[in-house]
Amino acid sequence: MTNCVKLLHNIPNSIILFSVVLIIGSCSEKKQKTEFIARVNDSYLTGEAFASLVDTSGLTTEEKNNAIKLWVYDELLYQKAVSEGITKKDDFLRIINDSKRKLAGSIYINKIIDDEDFDVSDDDLSKYYEKNKLYFRTDEDYFKLNKIYFNNEDKAIKFRNIAVESGWQNALNTFENDLSVIDKLNLQMVKESNLYPVQIAKIMKDFYPQEISVVITERPGYYSLVQFLAKYGKGSELPFESIKEEVKRRYKAELKTEAIENHIKELYSKNNIEIKK
Known part of the structure; x- marks a missing residue:
């Protein structure tokens, strides 16, 4: 059998994330299936579930096979953890609840960012560059x-x-x-x-x-x-036109951060918050 540790190191991060989602969310099908990619006891990995968790178009055949093997390893560990009662323990439930809160917040923040218009003009970029030349040395x-x-x-x-x-x-x-x-x-x-x-x-x-x-x-x-x-040379100021895209990425990142901070301030003002010292 392929060395599990070696396999984990050789698989892209997207696949690792996919395996974590499988463990935490128990995404595998539990009912009997006739068409599936892999099975561990009564847990099935269907083609549809696999495609929804991993962008298969960007993977080689070897990477796909490794991803499936990783799912099998994860499912074996998950099923054993369930049988040992780990998923009912307080520390497990606490981690899950905390992760759900943070994940929900992150998804909400991404929604706020997606709804914002961060289009910037060349004039905006030029002014930002002139003001922040030190960052572009x-x-x-x-x-x-x-x-x-x-x-x-x-x-x-x-x-x-x-x-x-x-x-x-x-x-x-x-x-x-x-x-x-x-x-x-x-x-x-x-x-x-x-x-x-x-x-x-x-x-x-x-x-x-x-x-x-x-x-x-x-x-x-x-x-x-x-x-x-x-x-x-080291320490030089690069010409604006040569690093325009880098300037744009940095400027838009700052605009997004500012938008998030402003939104949190707005939420803060609209909610009943008390912090005891």
Whole structure:
């Protein structure tokens, strides 16, 4: 039998959460079933129940099989716990009740957030950035670059030749509808620690602006090349346009936090609350 501990470590968090829900909520079917994925005594895991708890479209066959095995392990433990009377003990009931309160509150907060309009304009973002530049200083070296990926090495070499002779943008225009292009990143800001593959990380520090790397084989059938644009040392303020999405995420997160705090204050004022010292 597959090592349970090893299996637990190798399964995505979504599956672990799924197993916890199964234990706490006892989601498995108790009546006799003819169509099911797995069974432990009189407890059944149906395809419908499995799909409602795990996004099966994003799982590999191995991950699905591991998720089912994990359900079996969980159900074995749950049934044994029930037979030992654990689910009727005060500490178990206390934890369940506390979890229900927190879960209900979290779901309510998510509903409040979903109902709010957090659309922000570019002008709002620019003002927020100017006011909070300190938060956007680099904690390590950053590199601004263009990068393109090919599934054909000869096409990657041809792209580089054009880019070197007449510019990166001209090469992009030439390969605009070429099916060998897997992906392309334009004007990306990347931390030094996130530079990949290793060959790029090693040579990037010695590049000069507009320099283009050789074609790098990241893995069979996957070829990339990079154009270095600029470097920002540790402690630098990154240009707004380069980190606009990061600014937006941070600003919207603050707006959401503020909305939650304001809603709690409103609830506080509308309810009879007494805290004894």
